[in-house]
Amino acid sequence: MSALKSFISTFSLFLQKVRTIILDLGTALILLFLIIAVAGALFSSGPDVKDPSGRVLFIDPAGSVVDQEAFNSDFLFNVGGDPSAEQIQTRDLIKLIRAAAEDSDIPAVVIDFSSTDFAGPTTAINIAKELKALRESGKRVIAFNDRLSTTSYLMASQASEIWVHPVGSISVRGLGGMRNYNKDLFENLKINFHNYSQGDFKSATETNWRSNMSDNDRMQREALLFPIWDEMKSLMAEGRGIQADDIQSFADDYVGFFGEAAIGNIAYAQANNIIDGTKSFPEFRQYMIEEFGLDEESETETYKTISYSEYSKQIDDDISESGNQIAVITAEGTIMEGDISQGVAGANGVVKQIRSAHEDENTKAIVFRVNSPGGSIIASEMMRDELRAAKNKGLKVIVSMGDYAASGGVYISTPADFIFAEPTTITGSIGVAIALPTFENAMDYIGVNFDGVVTSKHGGWDLTQPIDDDLDKIFASWGADAYDRFVNFVAESRSKSYEDIKAVAGGRVWLATDALEIGLVDEIGGIDSAIAYAAESAEIDDYKVEYYGQELSPEELILKELLENFDVSLGEPRVLSALDGISKLYETLIDIREPKALFTCKDCLVDLD
Known part of the structure; x- marks a missing residue:
């Protein structure tokens, strides 16, 4: 035993030394880079400005x-x-x-x-x-x-x-793609999946407990993909002076x-x-x-x-000296707690921007740009609460929906006084996604048993154990309560009855043109239309548009400026495109370690190539 302890102690010291060396080396490299960049800034006039004339x-x-x-x-x-x-x-x-x-x-x-x-x-x-x-x-x-x-x-x-x-x-391969359906795999692995999602069209979790696509999911995906594809084909064909059918034939064959x-x-x-x-x-x-x-x-x-x-770099910025400000705040990517990062609408960061905007006396209205298929319930609530705080100060909140404003994207839009959506915006999906695996059969198969002492009925429950009737009712009510709250918020926001919204909810995804007809959005238009409407609502003619971005530390700002001035790439490790990145994040979210209800919409993500 003493020999084992000696080995562990020696190995721990070795790891500490390795860690110290690695940290020192990394710090030295960063300092070296900064020294070179600063020296370049001091002793160089920067890149030559190229005259664009005739180029x-x-x-x-x-x-x-x-x-x-x-x-x-x-x-x-x-x-x-x-x-x-x-x-x-x-x-x-x-x-x-x-x-x-x-x-x-x-x-x-x-x-x-x-x-x-x-x-x-x-x-x-x-x-x-x-x-x-x-x-x-x-x-x-x-x-x-x-x-x-x-x-x-x-x-x-x-x-x-x-x-x-x-x-x-x-x-030209068009839109859409295949999803893997894992019911048979999980059955073979003796894993039970329990679905508590709310909404007949809420298919974010159905790959875990179905062997194929549900009819409802197929119907809503077709209602989204074909109109968007028709718009793309029309633009391609018009640009080339040919027919849309020519593009379709090329894509097919x-x-x-x-x-x-x-x-x-x-x-x-x-x-x-x-x-x-x-x-x-x-x-x-x-x-x-x-x-x-x-x-x-x-x-x-x-x-x-x-x-x-x-x-x-030679394009003049439209700089206004106006004391009136329209604040544009963006929630882009998966809605999660924490800071903003690539592909993630971090609630802490977004809330900070909203608060900064409504605490600025120059802010006359807020345009909230939503480009998200949803995510965490509590993170969505955080954003919604801060927007309501802005409204309580008398500020108008205008929502501009981008590629996606579905599920949690709709939830965070509910404080809006007016909602704009682009013609091909994907919205709706008013529902709750919750499904969790339990591994009691797998544990039994491999011979693992559990026993212990707890002071409450479900105090020792985890995913290795079955869900009894009482726990089943708890999880079902959990999803139902979240769904009921969601529908109520949307109904209040849209000045409609609970029954009216529930009739178009059910987790179903809508194209913006259809969402306009059923009253989920107010007008078809882009962010410029939203900004103009915000100024009109605030009754101001003279204003500047302030785009709120992620706050960086002083040292990060210095490095960013140096890199941009000398055309050095920031080299982000893999930017999460708002398609692939969001999709990967959803896979992580659905890989549940603890039961979690989500306002997510995997149905609305469109595969582009």
């Missing part, structure tokens, strides 16, 4: 297009990481595109969205419409890609011409999976005006030199270009 603007966002950028708490330790993990705010990208449309010094724009993720279908459609307006302004827009997917082709189709590499890829060497797809696309043709990288470069001239300042032979990051 082709190159727009190739690499990263995720989101409503509001957010940073993980450990971003200081991830500099130099994955450069594709950048975040591009939707409003910044739109501002850039609109500025280019009005800039007579820019002869053309080249676009490549093959490395761009979008928060959801509405964001993608909105950016495509901005590119369409850019082309219709008379600006020459040229798309050149080595690979095109559904969303990147949606962007490219708005260009004046589309060129693809001869051995690249083009594949020329699907691609490998991202390269889709030679048959490219040949079909060229023959049917889906693209203009093919060019290799040298051929495209020579084509652009012939069209727009040789860049005499470049070290290599190329055409005159300016990157979108260089150009964006």
